[in-house]
Amino acid sequence: MKHLFxxxxxxxxxxxxxxSLRRDGSSLKSFEDIKNEIAGYTDIAKAIIDLAxxxxxxxxxxxxxxxxxxTIGPRLSGSKNLEAAIKYMFSxxxxxxxxxxxxxPVKVPHWERGEEFAVMLEPRNxxxxxxxxxxxxxxxxxxxxxxxxxxxxxxxxxxxxxxAKGKIVVYNEPFISYGETVQYRLQxxxxxAKVGAVASLIRSIASFSIHSPHTGGQSYQPxxxxxxxxxxxxxxxxxxxxxxxxxxxxxxxxxxxxxTYPDSLSFNTxxxxxxSKYPEQVVLVSGHLDSWDVGQGAMDxxxxxxxxxxxxxxxxxxxxxxxxTLRLVLWTGxxxxxxxxxxxxxxxxxxxxxxxxxxESDEGTxxxxxxxxxxxxxxxxIVKEIMTLLQPINVTDVYDxxxxxxxxxxxxxxVPGASLYNDISKYFWFHHSQGDTMTVQDPNQMNLCAAVWTxxxxxxxxxxxxxxxV
Numbered sequence: 001m002k003h004l005f006x007x008x009x010x011x012x013x014x015x016x017x018x019x020s021l022r023r024d025g026s027s028l029k030s031f032e033d034i035k036n037e038i039a040g041y042t043d044i045a046k047a048i049i050d051l052a053x054x055x056x057x058x059x060x061x062x063x064x065x066x067x068x069x070x071t072i073g074p075r076l077s078g079s080k081n082l083e084a085a086i087k088y089m090f091s092x093x094x095x096x097x098x099x100x101x102x103x104x105p106v107k108v109p110h111w112e113r114g115e116e117f118a119v120m121l122e123p124r125n126x127x128x129x130x131x132x133x134x135x136x137x138x139x140x141x142x143x144x145x146x147x148x149x150x151x152x153x154x155x156x157x158x159x160x161x162x163x164a165k166g167k168i169v170v171y172n173e174p175f176i177s178y179g180e181t182v183q184y185r186l187q188x189x190x191x192x193a194k195v196g197a198v199a200s201l202i203r204s205i206a207s208f209s210i211h212s213p214h215t216g217g218q219s220y221q222p223x224x225x226x227x228x229x230x231x232x233x234x235x236x237x238x239x240x241x242x243x244x245x246x247x248x249x250x251x252x253x254x255x256x257x258x259x260t261y262p263d264s265l266s267f268n269t270x271x272x273x274x275x276s277k278y279p280e281q282v283v284l285v286s287g288h289l290d291s292w293d294v295g296q297g298a299m300d301x302x303x304x305x306x307x308x309x310x311x312x313x314x315x316x317x318x319x320x321x322x323x324x325t326l327r328l329v330l331w332t333g334x335x336x337x338x339x340x341x342x343x344x345x346x347x348x349x350x351x352x353x354x355x356x357x358x359x360e361s362d363e364g365t366x367x368x369x370x371x372x373x374x375x376x377x378x379x380x381x382i383v384k385e386i387m388t389l390l391q392p393i394n395v396t397d398v399y400d401x402x403x404x405x406x407x408x409x410x411x412x413x414x415v416p417g418a419s420l421y422n423d424i425s426k427y428f429w430f431h432h433s434q435g436d437t438m439t440v441q442d443p444n445q446m447n448l449c450a451a452v453w454t455x456x457x458x459x460x461x462x463x464x465x466x467x468x469x470v
Contacts, residue, residue: 078110114257143255239290304361
């Protein structure tokens, strides 16, 4: 019997050579099978690229974004502009002939900066360009007049804690990377309040400046007094640092009229191309529709939102219908910490096994070089193979990991995630500033980004099997 069993086992192994076995005994595709399946999309990928980069859809995502940005402007959470933007997109997606266009309600924070200014009174009169940070409290109506203490780090602030009491803390922290340096914007007010400061002014989190303040979110702590906080330009932070190092007394008059209102009703905006074979399974492409209240929000994140819309438009224009549902989500309240995405996740997580991949573009739509990816090693190998289809435009690299506030909830639960990887060397020149306008955008680069986004999302949505998970 032992020999008969060995013969049977050898025949079985020969039958499934190069394949894996599922627990139910059915065969899994070998990677060679998967490569051949992906290679079968070469002509479709070329058609998508040709339409997006050279054909009738050339520059469409840019032109759509320009009309939107010029018409609506910046779109802060809770604002009339964001409300108008959502109505605009709801109508535009319907006119584009997409399916299941709908709005999903979300409660979002509502903060307004009001009038604000800062003036150096000593050692000379000088107007300081500022932008209040999100959720900051106001100063008293007459403002705050106080001496300044300039520090380069939290460690220096703590070491000089006795000097900081009753003063305005100015942070002149060097820009290392956004991820590392942004802690000063997020926590600067709290750390200054802990040592008795009356306000904090943070050097803008920017890699380059032409006297441009950059706003963004910040967080108070329940057990720490709240003080007004704003960002200032790199130039003014460095000037006050030089003055301070020379022993010069600096006095600033700061006035901010910020107000926080009760949460407002907003919406995540959703549209689909319904899958032909597995409509309950979802490939999600996304960007966030809200922005800060400066510039036009064209780069952050108009570009990501509009190439995500373009992905569905290109697929529809080519008469394609993938096996899975391709779902566009334009998030709301991202700048306040992914508020809309969190509520979307809570609403849909019961169907998490049906989410094939979640994709978000939120780091610019400049010259693309590849895809950021988070997922299992097996899924990564498949995505790498899919990226070979983009060889005609030389965008084939896969980086680790994917990044995106709005898709983080899904990725933490094991859903594969992807983000657009592009040249961000100038991204933080304009980020959260008055410089974030259509002038930053390049139509040719947006065409390439749209082609990448469309090829990847379509092929994953149309392959016979979902991406394997960890």
